Amino acid sequence: MRLLLACVCLLLGGQALADGLEAGKSIYEQTCIACHGPDGKGAIPGIEQLTEKGALAKSDETLFASIKDGSHSSGAAISMPAKGGNPSLTDGDIEAVLAFIRQRFGSQ
Numbered sequence: 001m002r003l004l005l006a007c008v009c010l011l012l013g014g015q016a017l018a019d020g021l022e023a024g025k026s027i028y029e030q031t032c033i034a035c036h037g038p039d040g041k042g043a044i045p046g047i048e049q050l051t052e053k054g055a056l057a058k059s060d061e062t063l064f065a066s067i068k069d070g071s072h073s074s075g076a077a078i079s080m081p082a083k084g085g086n087p088s089l090t091d092g093d094i095e096a097v098l099a100f101i102r103q104r105f106g107s108q
């Protein structure tokens, strides 16, 4: 019985993670892709790359804050607007899109 419960929990947990990544993907495609491009390497000259050696080397806390509040530190001609310019994004949405970015672009 315990084993069965553990299996069910694992399954549900895996599903929740998959749902989060799916949500993060759709947020990325709606709100972020115009500036960051389909591969995270940027659609704007000088923009910080969302790669392991680029911005993703920073901690989740730092990146969460940058997405939530916006940022301007690199040589990019424009700044990152708070929440990518979409004020309706919740903290959960930001976590979901960050998880998606790490999963999708983290190995490049």
Ligand code: HEC
Pocket: 027, 028, 031, 032, 033, 034, 035, 036, 047, 048, 050, 055, 058, 062, 063, 066, 067, 071, 072, 073, 074, 075, 076, 078, 079, 080, 081, 083, 084, 085, 097, 098
């Ligand atoms: C209008 C263009 C634009 C949009 C839309 C945009 N970004 Fe950015 N983003 C930038 C620029 C420019 C930078 C580099 C900012 C800097 O120099 O610090 C950046 C930087 C970042 C960074 C690195 C932050 C750091 O601390 O190094 C992350 C992560 C990021 N963006 C994620 C996102 C996500 C997620 C979205 C969608 C919710 C998004 N961006 C939407 C322009 C944009």
